Amino acid sequence: MEFLIGIQGKDFVLVASDTSSARSILSMKQDTDKMHRMTDNLIMLVSGESGDTVQFAEFISKNIQLYKMRNGYDLSPSAAANFTRKNLADYLRSRTPYMVNLLMAGYDKNEGPSLYFMDYLASMNKCPFAAHGYGAFFSLAILDRYYTEDVTRARAVELLTMCVEEIKRRFIINLPAFRVRIVDKDGIHELPTIKPQVSVRSIASESL
Amino acid sequence: MSILEYNGAAIIAMKGRDCVAIASDRRFGIQAQTVSTNFQKIFEMGPRLYIGLPGLATDVQTVHQRLQFRLNLYELRENRRIKPKTFLSMVSNLLYERRFGPYFVEPVIAGLDPKTFEPFIASMDLIGCPMVTDDFVVSGTCSEQMYGMCESVWEPNMDPQELFESISQALLNAVDRDAVSGWGGIVHIIEKDQVTTTELKGRMD
Numbered sequence: 001m002e003f004l005i006g007i008q009g010k011d012f013v014l015v016a017s018d019t020s021s022a023r024s025i026l027s028m029k030q031d032t033d034k035m036h037r038m039t040d041n042l043i044m045l046v047s048g049e050s051g052d053t054v055q056f057a058e059f060i061s062k063n064i065q066l067y068k069m070r071n072g073y074d075l076s077p078s079a080a081a082n083f084t085r086k087n088l089a090d091y092l093r094s095r096t097p098y099m100v101n102l103l104m105a106g107y108d109k110n111e112g113p114s115l116y117f118m119d120y121l122a123s124m125n126k127c128p129f130a131a132h133g134y135g136a137f138f139s140l141a142i143l144d145r146y147y148t149e150d151v152t153r154a155r156a157v158e159l160l161t162m163c164v165e166e167i168k169r170r171f172i173i174n175l176p177a178f179r180v181r182i183v184d185k186d187g188i189h190e191l192p193t194i195k196p197q198v199s200v201r202s203i204a205s206e207s208l
Numbered sequence: 209m210s211i212l213e214y215n216g217a218a219i220i221a222m223k224g225r226d227c228v229a230i231a232s233d234r235r236f237g238i239q240a241q242t243v244s245t246n247f248q249k250i251f252e253m254g255p256r257l258y259i260g261l262p263g264l265a266t267d268v269q270t271v272h273q274r275l276q277f278r279l280n281l282y283e284l285r286e287n288r289r290i291k292p293k294t295f296l297s298m299v300s301n302l303l304y305e306r307r308f309g310p311y312f313v314e315p316v317i318a319g320l321d322p323k324t325f326e327p328f329i330a331s332m333d334l335i336g337c338p339m340v341t342d343d344f345v346v347s348g349t350c351s352e353q354m355y356g357m358c359e360s361v362w363e364p365n366m367d368p369q370e371l372f373e374s375i376s377q378a379l380l381n382a383v384d385r386d387a388v389s390g391w392g393g394i395v396h397i398i399e400k401d402q403v404t405t406t407e408l409k410g411r412m413d
Contacts, residue, residue, distance in 0.1 A: 123265030
């Protein structure tokens with residue numbers, strides 16, 4: 001029921017996640033932040049088994065910080081993503097696997113922007129755009145149609161809004177709000193939360 | 209739903225005259241949903257040695273990384289490039305070590321001997337049973353379709369251009385009959401003095 005999405009532009013990565021924490025039929029919290037800061041220019045979005053998400057995200061985050069303390073410089077986004085994949089893969093065949101789907105978005109001055117998709121089995125892929133959750137079934141097709149590699153920030157937000165409105169219209173579970181952030185050379189910036197309002201489409205019906 | 213069909217893949221390797229070819233599809237999907245169309249399933253393990261890894265995507269990446277590690281140590285100790293036949297045994301050993309909790313990959317190896325440049329192709333099951341053939345090997349979710357196509361288009365002693373045509377047609381037409389593989393293709397033609405990599409334009413569905 002959770003949704004994560006990332007869209008890479010020429011010099012930025014736009015990421016968004018839904019803000020509800022739910023168990024079974026109950027929505028416990030409507031302002032959850034599913035994004036975790038790894039470094040100044042790297043962010044990780046997590047979804048999956050509750051508990052595992054935060055534990056794994058914090059474990060990776062702290063190890064990345066430790067690398068910086070020991071070596072004096074940050075891990076690059078690709079190195080961090082591969083480190084994450086290795087840990088997830090190692091835990092996969094242990095007694096305590098982490099059931100976490102994640103997106104890693106970062107900006108590196110040498111590599112440029114990058115977005116990594118990783119599922120709970122630790123298969124990783126670098127993508128121009130990616131999404132997790134049922135919402136992905138609605139979003140990926142829209143992005144296939146309208147995404148271009150040189151998308152600007154404003155256009156990326158428009159694309160994101162298109163995806164989110166489609167989810168609001170057609171996904172059976174209500175996801176009322178989406179937290180949005182953008183990663184670029186200057187760091188991680190918060191954008192306004194998107195609360196899609198979708199007008200009801202109806203055709204005039206004949207009076208009884 | 210078998211775990212080997214969770215991500216979907218198709219790999220073919222064929223032998224020609226003084227050359228080998230290896231081809232794969234490019235889809236990375238999770239059951240019915242396609243996530244990306246540029247997933248690497250063929251890895252270069254030496255200047256004339258390639259391994260194709262179809263199966264569960266996480267194990268494709270893990271096996272490649274573990275194998276690269278072992279190969280690096282081998283090359284440091286022996287101070288030479290590995291022979292394809294020895295590499296076959298190395299992969300078989302890595303997979304059999306996990307006999308009762310295997311990696312879900314069924315590798316395909318294609319290469320030329322580093323000294324004699326003799327062509328070599330082989331495939332293996334997920335627990336490392338090796339099979340060396342003289343014509344072609346296939347592995348993946350559409351293996352039946354690939355066997356049929358390869359049997360039709362393969363002839364002995366094809367030159368690199370003919371081999372490229374055969375392997376490309378075999379791959380493209382086989383994956384078109386399988387829902388979880390396809391979405392593009394990539395072919396490597398390995399000859400004594402060069403490796404030609406071509407991306408295939410196929411049906412993106």
